[in-house]
Amino acid sequence: MTTTPLDNEQVLQLKQDFPLLTETQVAGHPLVYLDTGATSQVPLAVADAERDFTLRHRAAVHRGAHTLAVEATDFFEDARATVSRFVGADPYSLVWTSNATEGLNLLSYAMSNATAGSNGSEHAERFRLGPGDEIVTTQAEHHANLIPWQELAARTGATLRVVPVDERGLITPQAVAATLSERTKLVAFTHVSNVTGAITDVPGVVAEAQKVGALTVLDACQSVPHMPIDFPALGVDFAVFSAHKMLGPTGIGALYGRRELLNALPTFLTGGSMITKVTTEHAQYLDSPVRFEAGTQRISQAVAWAEAVRYLEKIGMDRIEAWEAELGGRLARGITEIDGVRLLGPAPGVERVGLASIDVAGVHAHDVGQLLDVAGIAVRVGHHCAQPLHRELGLTASTRASTYLYNTTDDVDRFLDELSRVRGYFRAEGA
Amino acid sequence: MSAELDQLYQTIILEHSHKRSGETEQDVSSAGERSGVSHQYNPTCGDEITVRVAVTAGENPTVEAVEWNGEGCSISMAAASVLSEMAPGMTLPELEAMIEHFREMLRSRGQVAPDEEILGDAAAFAGVSKFVARVKCAMLSWVAVEDAVNQAASKARTT
Ligand SMILES: Cc1ncc(COP(=O)(O)O)c(C=O)c1O
Numbered sequence: 029m030t031t032t033p034l035d036n037e038q039v040l041q042l043k044q045d046f047p048l049l050t051e052t053q054v055a056g057h058p059l060v061y062l063d064t065g066a067t068s069q070v071p072l073a074v075a076d077a078e079r080d081f082t083l084r085h086r087a088a089v090h091r092g093a094h095t096l097a098v099e100a101t102d103f104f105e106d107a108r109a110t111v112s113r114f115v116g117a118d119p120y121s122l123v124w125t126s127n128a129t130e131g132l133n134l135l136s137y138a139m140s141n142a143t144a145g146s147n148g149s150e151h152a153e154r155f156r157l158g159p160g161d162e163i164v165t166t167q168a169e170h171h172a173n174l175i176p177w178q179e180l181a182a183r184t185g186a187t188l189r190v191v192p193v194d195e196r197g198l199i200t201p202q203a204v205a206a207t208l209s210e211r212t213k214l215v216a217f218t219h220v221s222n223v224t225g226a227i228t229d230v231p232g233v234v235a236e237a238q239k240v241g242a243l244t245v246l247d248a249c250q251s252v253p254h255m256p257i258d259f260p261a262l263g264v265d266f267a268v269f270s271a272h273k274m275l276g277p278t279g280i281g282a283l284y285g286r287r288e289l290l291n292a293l294p295t296f297l298t299g300g301s302m303i304t305k306v307t308t309e310h311a312q313y314l315d316s317p318v319r320f321e322a323g324t325q326r327i328s329q330a331v332a333w334a335e336a337v338r339y340l341e342k343i344g345m346d347r348i349e350a351w352e353a354e355l356g357g358r359l360a361r362g363i364t365e366i367d368g369v370r371l372l373g374p375a376p377g378v379e380r381v382g383l384a385s386i387d388v389a390g391v392h393a394h395d396v397g398q399l400l401d402v403a404g405i406a407v408r409v410g411h412h413c414a415q416p417l418h419r420e421l422g423l424t425a426s427t428r429a430s431t432y433l434y435n436t437t438d439d440v441d442r443f444l445d446e447l448s449r450v451r452g453y454f455r456a457e458g459a
Numbered sequence: 460m461s462a463e464l465d466q467l468y469q470t471i472i473l474e475h476s477h478k479r480s481g482e483t484e485q486d487v488s489s490a491g492e493r494s495g496v497s498h499q500y501n502p503t504c505g506d507e508i509t510v511r512v513a514v515t516a517g518e519n520p521t522v523e524a525v526e527w528n529g530e531g532c533s534i535s536m537a538a539a540s541v542l543s544e545m546a547p548g549m550t551l552p553e554l555e556a557m558i559e560h561f562r563e564m565l566r567s568r569g570q571v572a573p574d575e576e577i578l579g580d581a582a583a584f585a586g587v588s589k590f591v592a593r594v595k596c597a598m599l600s601w602v603a604v605e606d607a608v609n610q611a612a613s614k615a616r617t618t
Contacts, residue, residue, distance in 0.1 A: 055461065392531060392532035392533060392536075393532075394531075394532035394593075395534075398464070402461050402463055403461075409504065415505070425505045453464075454476075454533060455477065
């Protein structure tokens, strides 16, 4: 079955659902929003869902017996069922966190707790780390998928090993395999790079990790919003993603984990709602997902996130993916046609999402972004929380354009048009 | 292109961003008897500068030389270049007064007009004050010089 991508006409229609995109003027120009890689915009339906829950259904969940509390609990757990189904998982495998970063820190601290023998670590043997054990991550990671592992290594005495990227900035299963050893306990890697837009061969990396019996952790921040995802089919043990990059609210994200692993994993934050029996000396913990959800949760945010998922499902993730592949290809081709502008990551024609970063010869990214901003075009400049990858590419900063289902080919063309003026304006050599 | 943008990127700024007075290939990270070194970094954009400032000996030292290594946007590089041209020969109170006025102007969101008597070429940075996100870029090297000169001065007085 072939997918029909969205088209410009449909995109312009659905753009009407996003007041910020249709109403905002920047420096006298209608806004062109090309910074979804940092955070997406939100359709009315999502904001309305949060407001409706807050004004009409709000109550503590999993705590009361009154009608409203039961109803609120249903909303909350329906939201979990919706978001987990979206990534091919059952609700027991999906833990709410405040964002992807917190999900990775939860794993990192739970593994320290396994090492210390605390926090319900009766069945946590496979999460224990010590001197000689190895944690593997890659050069392409967002700092969120690097620093928690650096710190875990420091706390446990394990060694952190880093998979080098190839000359295009890609992680390959071969490079991962070359970094693995019998002592590798965990491999943490990104699905889609937030700098290059390159897509990692996830099953290929998982197969290598499984050969040495290592756990896998996938940073799915830039993939879940943009393509159909099925974590169990990808074979990863854990994965994280954030609502705010996929039409949802800020303040909520999720940790996916294989259920038996989550039930064996020691807890991280402790307190109310996640326990069975508590004495003044000791506590016993519930199973996943509430095992990791101490204290009052982000209820209205979960409800709104589920609405965002329904919005995406109504359009169809396969159609969104196909449309963004078109936009990404147009970006990549257009960029390589401009003199003195270097496209980072995969060449045009090679698979990428609707995201591209560039280096403009003789002009700093901050200045590129300033010129675009004055033309009403919002892009990201800087290191995008990926300093090691920039260093490897010989840069300290780059300029990134990233799309979503609400971007037209005209948005991409306006970006390319302004970009073609940058070197001339700044009198860069040879311009 | 837009007039607003031209206010930010005055010709003087673009020229300095290319020709960069005070920039040197040599490593400036170690200080001598009458010099101070300061390294400043802006974690949001990765702009980075290391400045070495030398002062003359004696009771009332003046700035002798400003040298720097750095990497950053045109605003940050031009600000370092302009200051490297202006600072030599200034007494420390004169330099301090100039930096103070520069800071005040940049933080004013366009409310404080530059005093060209005090700022000279650096008055060209007045347009930066309306671009709040860029104020740090312009200040980076000036903060570095302020820090380095204080170190140099305390050494010069004790030797
Ligand atoms: C690849 C990647 N990983 C992790 C993150 C961190 O996401 P959050 O800030 O929502 O925790 C981001 C977003 O900035 C990202 O793009």
